[in-house]
Amino acid sequence: ETGVTQSPTHLIKTRGQQVTLRCSSQSGHNTVSWYQQALGQGPQFIFQYYREEENGRGNFPPRFSGLQFPNYSSELNVNALELDDSALYLCASSSGLNHRQFFGPGTRLTVL
Amino acid sequence: KNEVEQSPQNLTAQEGEFITINCSYSVGISALHWLQQHPGGGIVSLFMLSSGKKKHGRLIATINIQEKHSSLHITASHPRDSAVYICAALPSQGGSEKLVFGKGTKLTVNP
Numbered sequence: 001e002t003g004v005t006q007s008p009t010h011l012i013k014t015r016g017q018q019v020t021l022r023c024s025s026q027s028g029h030n031t032v033s034w035y036q037q038a039l040g041q042g043p044q045f046i047f048q049y050y051r052e053e054e055n056g057r058g059n060f061p062p063r064f065s066g067l068q069f070p071n072y073s074s075e076l077n078v079n080a081l082e083l084d085d086s087a088l089y090l091c092a093s094s095s096g097l098n099h100r101q102f103f104g105p106g107t108r109l110t111v112l
Numbered sequence: 113k114n115e116v117e118q119s120p121q122n123l124t125a126q127e128g129e130f131i132t133i134n135c136s137y138s139v140g141i142s143a144l145h146w147l148q149q150h151p152g153g154g155i156v157s158l159f160m161l162s163s164g165k166k167k168h169g170r171l172i173a174t175i176n177i178q179e180k181h182s183s184l185h186i187t188a189s190h191p192r193d194s195a196v197y198i199c200a201a202l203p204s205q206g207g208s209e210k211l212v213f214g215k216g217t218k219l220t221v222n223p
Contacts, residue, residue: 033211035211035213037153041215042116042198042200042213042214042215042216043155043198043200043211043213044213045210045211045212048210056210058210088153090153090155092155098142098143098202099160100145100157100160101145101157101160101211102157103147103154103155103156103157104154105152105153105154106153106154106155108153
């Protein structure tokens with residue numbers, strides 16, 4: 001059984017650019033949640049996907065968008081990058097709603 | 113005021129000591145997670161609990177729903193336990209699994 005994986009591990013972008021982060025959920029999991037963790041802070045919920053549909057969204061602007069594929073892997077897209085978008089982006093998968101979430105290693109995004 | 117508060121913010125202990133990290137929350141919840149985050153960012157899910165107590169090895173998590181309080185205990189602490197411990201609450205209202213996180217407790221265990 002493979003765990004949650006994320007790619008890339010590190011990424012450097014400049015302001016105004018667009019970025020796509022990827023997450024492969026753990027085998028058998030159909031739910032993926034994305035979180036942003038700024039340095040020294042706890043993670044903040046971005047959104048969740050359940051069976052390819054968005055199932056809740058946190059206080060993030062529309063330039064943060066996502067997608068879940070039929071194999072339940074997921075993408076997080078961020079358009080028009082801003083300096084404050086620099087953070088660790090974590091995804092977590094679970095075997096359904098209200099189930100324990102298992103986290104990936106994260107993607108560290110730096111916006112210059 | 114954050115919906116999830118942890119204490120202490122930082123904790124330094126000697127190897128072998130008994131550790132307690134506290135988490136209080138202000139919303140009704142359906143479950144609470146305890147997570148461990150090592151330098152570099154990777155998060156490990158330690159426990160998810162909605163009542164009572166859970167134990168795994170040297171780790172024990174308890175929750176008191178009426179008092180809106182949870183604790184994570186580490187017995188016979190070891191330097192490899194050094195990490196940031198985060199509690200995250202799953203509010204019972206809302207429909208989605210919008211976990212609300214505490215800011216974390218940074219634990220350093222010295223040999």
